[in-house]
C-alpha cells in the first residue's frame with residue numbers, strides 16, 4: 346500500500362494527486378494554517394525566502410498515521426530550488442525510518458537541485474520524479490507511470 350503526502354499552492358500538485366489517487370494510491374493533502382499571500386509576486390518572494398531558510402510551516406491538522414503503508418510518496422512544488430515549506434513540516438513530522446520513500450516534485454522550469462541534494466543526503470536511494478508544470482504537461486500521465 347502506498348500513500349502520497351503532498352502540498353499544492355496553485356493546483357499542479359492537485360492534478361498529480363488526482364491521477365495518482367486513480368491508480369490506487371491513498372492521498373493526503375497538507376494545508377497551511379495561515380494562508381499564503383494572494384499576490385503571485387508576494388507569494389513567490391515570501392515562499393522563496395522561507396524555503397531558502399528551510400522554514401517549517403504550521404499546518405492544519407492532518408493524518409500522520411503511516412502504519413500499514415509500505416511506501417510513502419512525498420509531493421512538493423519546487424520553491425527556490427528546494428522543497429516547499431509545508432513539506433519541510435511533513436518531513437519533520439513523519440517517522441519515515443524503515444519505509445520506502447519516494448518523491449514527486451513539480452516545478453516551473455527547473456530541476457530543483459537543492460531539493461535533490463537534500464533527498465540524496467537524507468533519503469538516499471529514493472526514487473525522484475520531476476514534472477514541469479503538471480497542469481500544462483502533456484506527458485503527465487506517462488511521467489506518473491514511473492512513480
Ligand SMILES: Cc1cc2nc3c(=O)[nH]c(=O)nc-3n(C[C@H](O)[C@H](O)[C@H](O)COP(=O)(O)O)c2cc1C
Nearest residue numbers: 353354355356357358392422425426452453454455
Ligand atoms: C515560492 C515559489 C518559488 C518557486 N521556485 C521555483 C524554482 O526555484 N524553480 C522552478 O522551476 N519553479 C519554481 N516555482 C514554480 C513552481 O514550482 C511550479 O509552478 C509548481 O508546478 C507549482 O506547484 P503547485 O501548483 O502545486 O503549487 C516556484 C513557485 C513558488 C510559488
